[in-house]
Amino acid sequence: MDKLLITGGNRLNGEVTVSGAKNAALPILCAALLAETPLHLSSIAALKDIDTTIKLLDTMGVKISRNGDKVTLDASEVASFEATYEMVKTMRASILVLGPLLARFGTARVSLPGGCAIGSRPVDLHIKGLQAMGAAIHITHGYIQASTLHLPNRRLQGARYYMDLVTVTGTENLMMAAALAEGTTVLENAAKEPEVIDLAEMLIKMGANITGAGTDVITIVGVEKLNGTTHNVVCDRIEAGTYMVAAAMAGGEVKLLNVQAHLLDAVIEKLREAGATVTHDADTITVKSDGKLKAVNIRTAPHPAFPTDMQAQFMALNAMAEGVSKVTETIFENRFMHVQELQRMGADISIDGNTALVKGVSELDGATVMATDLRASASLVLAGLVARGDTVIERIYHLDRGYENLEAKLNALGANVKRVA
Numbered sequence: 001m002d003k004l005l006i007t008g009g010n011r012l013n014g015e016v017t018v019s020g021a022k023n024a025a026l027p028i029l030c031a032a033l034l035a036e037t038p039l040h041l042s043s044i045a046a047l048k049d050i051d052t053t054i055k056l057l058d059t060m061g062v063k064i065s066r067n068g069d070k071v072t073l074d075a076s077e078v079a080s081f082e083a084t085y086e087m088v089k090t091m092r093a094s095i096l097v098l099g100p101l102l103a104r105f106g107t108a109r110v111s112l113p114g115g116c117a118i119g120s121r122p123v124d125l126h127i128k129g130l131q132a133m134g135a136a137i138h139i140t141h142g143y144i145q146a147s148t149l150h151l152p153n154r155r156l157q158g159a160r161y162y163m164d165l166v167t168v169t170g171t172e173n174l175m176m177a178a179a180l181a182e183g184t185t186v187l188e189n190a191a192k193e194p195e196v197i198d199l200a201e202m203l204i205k206m207g208a209n210i211t212g213a214g215t216d217v218i219t220i221v222g223v224e225k226l227n228g229t230t231h232n233v234v235c236d237r238i239e240a241g242t243y244m245v246a247a248a249m250a251g252g253e254v255k256l257l258n259v260q261a262h263l264l265d266a267v268i269e270k271l272r273e274a275g276a277t278v279t280h281d282a283d284t285i286t287v288k289s290d291g292k293l294k295a296v297n298i299r300t301a302p303h304p305a306f307p308t309d310m311q312a313q314f315m316a317l318n319a320m321a322e323g324v325s326k327v328t329e330t331i332f333e334n335r336f337m338h339v340q341e342l343q344r345m346g347a348d349i350s351i352d353g354n355t356a357l358v359k360g361v362s363e364l365d366g367a368t369v370m371a372t373d374l375r376a377s378a379s380l381v382l383a384g385l386v387a388r389g390d391t392v393i394e395r396i397y398h399l400d401r402g403y404e405n406l407e408a409k410l411n412a413l414g415a416n417v418k419r420v421a
């Protein structure tokens with residue numbers, strides 16, 4: 001199993017191009033199921049989760065061609081409406097085929113995603129929303145069996161649905177389902193993440209009638225059919241944030257290309273509070289730092305608040321910053337898996353419920369550590385970049401799910417990162 005060997009201590013200087021967002025590409029790829037004619041996408045990153053989604057759609061009969069970051073999907077002859085456990089267990093976001101399958105074909109059999117390292121991650125809100133639209137849903141043998149064949153015109157019916165929790169993929173699934181429903185759907189307490197907005201913008205280009213994406217009330221007036229379009233996926237704000245933290249921690253000057261600063265307001269504010277200099281223009285962000293940072297308190301919450309997907313990265317920053325900080329995770333119940341690994345590198349962190357108390361140390365110590373989930377792995381890479389000596393990160397398949405060409409991008413900035421078998 002691949003490992004990363006990182007020799008710490010190098011400053012980071014130069015330019016890095018941000019890839020297309022994983023968490024926008026996944027729902028956008030699944031939205032191809034809604035279209036009668038081909039969908040042409042660009043800025044689709046070379047990531048494991050993207051490969052998995054393309055494989056899943058291929059098993060359903062979607063004709064897919066891929067050339068670099070360009071992907072064309074033709075769902076004119078979908079023959080299977082199922083996402084098996086084997087598929088879903090490797091990637092929970094496979095649940096995003098449920099809404100489109102029901103909306104266009106009236107039937108779907110999708111494995112319940114299991115839990116994962118960061119929490120139980122139920123999909124009850126996805127299911128309740130579809131039931132609110134009239135879907136008949138039974139959970140049998142670990143599968144969600146859903147149908148609209150009993151409904152007028154066999155179509156989902158528009159409904160008003162209040163989501164008890166802000167759920168990103170729940171909002172996306174229900175928005176896609178409502179796009180072809182009969183009548184109007186109003187999603188309340190909707191997620192406002194940029195990836196939700198990007199999906200909505202593409203659905204509108206496909207012919208959907210959607211207003212309010214990016215606010216907590218999204219209104220979707222169902223239409224008869226949707227057609228393919230062309231769409232360039234929004235940049236990956238979490239990948240960008242990860243490189244920004246790397247530059248702040250290691251010291252140096254790094255310019256990120258293909259990124260819009262307004263997607264990262266909360267992250268930029270915290271980096272400035274920590275002492276980094278952050279400037280930007282329309283599609284670049286530059287981070288300058290002497291590597292001597294002040295600890296900052298973090299509290300995750302739904303967008304536009306501080307993103308949970310950046311919590312682990314800031315835990316690494318705080319571990320070697322000056323002062324004491326509190327990191328509170330309000331979204332997932334078990335998203336501190338990186339803590340015990342950072343502790344092995346000399347970090348002084350104690351956990352009390354969903355809050356970690358981090359006492360900055362002057363230096364971290366290279367060690368062999370284990371990746372447990374995507375963003376925890378990122379925090380270990382960041383710690384390795386600044387630690388004394390060598391750090392070996394095991395199980396880096398987690399990283400490959402969400403970071404395109406990570407070692408190449410870091411080494412181009414002056415880091416010393418090798419992938420070893």
Ligand code: EPZ
Nearest residue numbers: 023093121122123124125126165166167168169331332374
């Ligand atoms: C999306 O996951 C992202 N994944 C996650 O990114 C991200 O951490 C998360 O949103 C929060 O921003 C994708 O977009 C593919 P949620 P999602 O539904 O949609 C609870 C990464 O690192 N909940 O917004 O699965 C849930 O347990 C990944 O790129 C229910 O209880 O997250 C959690 O506590 C990790 N019932 C909270 O809501 C439901 O039906 C938010 O989850 C749905 C969610």
